[in-house]
Amino acid sequence: MIRACAEGKEASSRIVVDAELVLQKPFTVGPAARAALGRWQPRIAEAFTVTDRGGREFRARVEELTDDSAVLLPFESLPRPSESPVGITLYQALPQRERFELILQKGTELGVQRFVPYVSQHSIDQADYDAKQKKSHRWPHVLLKAAKQCRRAVIPELGETRSLDAAMYEARQADLRLFFYEGESCWSLRDAIGSEKPCRVALFVGPEGGFAPEEVDDFRTLGFLPVSLGPRILRTETAAIAGTAIIQHVVGDID
Ligand code: SAM
Numbered sequence: 001m002i003r004a005c006a007e008g009k010e011a012s013s014r015i016v017v018d019a020e021l022v023l024q025k026p027f028t029v030g031p032a033a034r035a036a037l038g039r040w041q042p043r044i045a046e047a048f049t050v051t052d053r054g055g056r057e058f059r060a061r062v063e064e065l066t067d068d069s070a071v072l073l074p075f076e077s078l079p080r081p082s083e084s085p086v087g088i089t090l091y092q093a094l095p096q097r098e099r100f101e102l103i104l105q106k107g108t109e110l111g112v113q114r115f116v117p118y119v120s121q122h123s124i125d126q127a128d129y130d131a132k133q134k135k136s137h138r139w140p141h142v143l144l145k146a147a148k149q150c151r152r153a154v155i156p157e158l159g160e161t162r163s164l165d166a167a168m169y170e171a172r173q174a175d176l177r178l179f180f181y182e183g184e185s186c187w188s189l190r191d192a193i194g195s196e197k198p199c200r201v202a203l204f205v206g207p208e209g210g211f212a213p214e215e216v217d218d219f220r221t222l223g224f225l226p227v228s229l230g231p232r233i234l235r236t237e238t239a240a241i242a243g244t245a246i247i248q249h250v251v252g253d254i255d
Contacts, residue, residue, distance in 0.1 A: 013039040013155040014051055021052040021074045026063055029070050037062075037070055039155060041144065049082050049153040050074065057082055057153055082153045084111035084252040087200045089174065091116045091167045092240055093123040093207035099237045101135065101142045106241045108146035108156050111248055115143075116159035118167040122209025126161045136161075164215060168222055171202035176251075179204035179219045180239045181211065181226035192225040193250050201247060205240045 015036045017029055029037065033050075040048055042062050050060040050072060057078040064071035090112045092103055104115055119125045130136055139158055147155045162170075171177055175198035178189075204224065211219075219226065229239055229246075248254040 114157040121212040123207035174202035186228035
């Protein structure tokens with residue numbers, strides 16, 4: 001069954017059919033499932049991960065497609081849920097060049113539920129980003145392609161670019177609030193997580209220039225734990241990808 005805590009607002013992209021699916025038996029979806037399917041920009045013969053009334057997941061191929069209906073053919077039942085039981089939101093300082101697209105792609109494959117780009121003292125800002133790369137409009141397409149490729153049941157959410165303060169404020173709702181920090185007096189990830197089984201995890205990754213000292217102070221004041229990813233200095237994209245994978249291993253669905 002799908003654990004409630006893992007489904008964020010974007011559960012609307014989960015294709016849920018109101019029936020028990022049977023392999024090789026075509027099924028005509030209703031309006032709600034058709035609307036969710038529409039979020040995936042489907043084409044005939046494309047396969048998607050579909051959830052049936054019993055919460056079981058299948059791979060199903062689009063056999064017919066009209067504006068308000070679709071016929072899906074379930075051809076494979078999935079042995080385990082494709083979405084992680086833990087809802088990870090990755091807060092990423094806007095990085096230089098195409099690094100953010102790499103983080104979106106790899107984070108999607110690793111089960112990130114939501115990405116929130118933010119601007120900090122040492123990061124570039126959105127205007128800079130778009131002036132240099134004119135690519136932020138591609139981000140939703142990068143997410144959709146990655147979600148299709150890795151057979152997600154849900155398309156990860158992409159939040160608006162915001163200030164670090166606004167990101168911290170929003171992230172205070174998470175059960176586990178971590179910021180990846182290469183400075184002194186960090187926690188190990190295992191100690192920071194302890195025996196918790198969090199539902200919602202907020203991970204902050206700093207920019208190429210690192211966090212400013214006052215930003216580190218703010219994190220600590222707001223109860224975020226500084227966690228180390230080892231003795232070496234990682235690129236921002238490496239920290240985002242490796243940090244997410246480790247969290248999925250410790251509290252999520254990477255055994
Ligand atoms: N202060 C770094 C330096 O001296 O080059 C610059 C920041 S590093 C390139 C980018 C981000 O990756 C950091 O802000 C931090 O979030 C994360 N990071 C890099 N290495 C890390 C480590 N060993 N442990 C935890 N986080 C790390």
